[in-house]
Amino acid sequence: MTDATVGEDADGSSGRASYLIEGRRVRVSDLINAGLLPAGTRLTFRRRRSGEAHLAHVTEDGKIELSDGQQFSSPSAAAAEATGRGPLDGWTAWTLDDGTLLDAVRQTLLDTVAAQSSSDSTAADGSAARHAWLRDARKKADAGTPITLSVRDLLSWWGASRRGYQISWQIFDELANHGLTDVPNFSAVGLDDRITLIGPSVDTEDEEKETGQVATTESEAPPELVELTGAPRPTASDEDGDEEQPVQGQTIGNLPSALRGVEWVAPSASFEEAFTKMRLNGYSQLPVLNGPRNLQGAVTWESIALARYTDDKAPLSRAFVKAHAVSYTDHLIDVLPFLEQFGFVLVKDQTNQIAGIVTVADVAAEYGATARPFLLIGDLDRQLRRVISERLDLAEVIPLCDPDGLRKLASFDQLSYGDYQQVLSNQKQWDCLGWPLDRKAFAARLDELREVRNELMHFNDKDKAGDAAIPKLRNMIELLRAYGV
Known part of the structure; x- marks a missing residue:
């Protein structure tokens, strides 16, 4: 394969390198067009413990055809259909006959394209440097030491300071090209909140049967890290329906207070503890938690006054009122009814922990x-x-x-x-x-x-x-x- 093959469009003009790195996700058809994956190549998806093997081959038009004749443009959709399970990362599931991962072929294409971009004196957008950074992020994720950084710092790698529609899609697709997922979703939290870049999910068919737990990533990220990634809903534009997209629209997690931590008391707390924490922090309400994920309710100045008015020796539990928790990925407009009802909502992060509070005043x-x-x-x-x-x-x-x-x-x-x-x-x-x-x-x-x-x-x-x-x-x-x- 020559550089010209990768760097030319169908009409012979240059610019495909930039398009592949920045415009969209790499497809199987791109690998074929670059001469890296011949049509007819056999692919195998072998389950890790059972040894069960699923066979497929690459069609001339860039599809993955299963042994039953079904065709998919997405490796992940093909893997999910072959096993009857999902979601699965098809790029790290399917291998060539020599054991090479389909993902490794994708990375070869990206490396070649980045090399062209680096040698092009007119390329002043830093795409080659960004490619190297993303490669390093993937390497660290696979080694179990994923990169953690602020959303603002992530945007800076694309020369952006805000999350407009176009730049969000570009970032999301380039992360996907490198097998990376942002946890929590960078488009659903604040600019100064921190995210972690994790690697592809692992096929754990047998572990799932034995332990009942869902697999995490190749870097063995803890289950709570991927329990709730915020994600990425299916996009209707993908014919296989398994592609993901950045969260669009204002989310509750975009508000500054949503994931900035929250003071709370245990159900056994005293009035004095609740009173002191509320006064020290200037709060009008305080969540009651039995552990970071178990919301029991809340206490407010009004509920405390009513409880003490009724019985000046009443325990704090008499002042408990209902509280509602939402995911940081929930759209702000959908949360408004709960804010109207309760005056505040607690916000759960990607690990399902109560990580912040949003009030009517915040909104x-x-x-x-x-x-x-x-x-x-x-x-x-x-x-x-x-x-x-x-x-x-x-x-x-x-x-x-x-x-x-x-x-x-x-x-x-x-x-x-x-x-x-x-x-x-x-x-x-x-x-x-x-x-x-x-x-x-x-x-x-x-x-x-x-x-x-x-x-x-x-x-x-x-x-x-x-x-x-x-x-x-x-x-x-x-x-x-x-x-x-």
């Missing part, structure tokens, strides 16, 4: 922070429309925004943000404003705010893209108010 602050940039964007739109409608001639503006007349513009109210940019970037219209400002710098800032506006309006970023832009939005609005009179 109000979150929604307030989310709404702020939307309000400023609305104000910016109004200010831009006001300036253009009051200072410029509609007859001159319409040809700039609708040169072909297809939109049939008839008023300033029909203009969009893109129209504002078009008008204010025009030298003649800019001169009509008579502002002592630089048109190019002004237009560049408008375009920057357009990107922020698009991210917000399409909800593409769960880390509130508008946060960093709030000062810029405010400055632009103030400038328009000052000069637009």
